[in-house]
Amino acid sequence: MPGMKRAPLLTLLLALGTPDAGARVRLGEALPAHPWAEAGREVIVVYSHDCGDLGELWGAVMSAGLPVRAVNAEDVPAPAPAGLNVWRGAEATAFARALRVGTYPAVLLVRGGRVLNAWEGTFRGDLGITPGS
Template sequence: MRLRRAPLMSLLLALGVSSADARVRLGEVLPAHPWQSAAREVVVVYSHDCGDLGPLWQAVLDSGLPVRAVNAEGVTSPAPGGLSAWQGEAATRFSRDLKVSAYPTVLLVQEGRILNAWEGDFSGALE
């Protein structure tokens, strides 16, 4: 029998083991956005040139938390089925106000404040 971690714990472990140098500041309030905030949620900020984000999207979706997709930098790139990506100038401004240094960026947000941040390439397995 194979033991599996709880999905949220797996996501937190993956986000916490980043080699990227995040400039997003923990504890800051999210900039203005078009969605109604949840008590705890995951925000994925990405662009068209991130490559294959399939494993990252799966890990985020498996967290069990509401997921917000932000497609920045003006070139449309779809989010996985069931997610509607926020796009356009306002989405890019959101990314820049956060001081995102690399796409994709994944934020764990609690009550509107950034609890954890991860930026860069995702190549880890969440098993």
């Protein structure tokens, strides 16, 4: 997608499962403290002001039929689609850092408060689920 930062090689290798004690977002990991009630399966988009145009990304996650959480990290306000309650400020940035997000935007597929899948700067619109399932 235009405007998305490219993941460094190390982040890509970590995302593919290369073991490392300092790994980025880990599958199965519980979410850090956040302000919303968990909703079974949900999508969390962690982004910053310098991600560029995220129109396609927002369209893809909004069409998945799951609750979408917007986390605007790094203390500079950036827009999200109308109707989304955006979490901003120091706590949102702390959330992203506690998850060890390495590249924005990051899209997390979550179930029961645990990360099922994560895309850091590489999301192409497919969450790997059937909408409504």
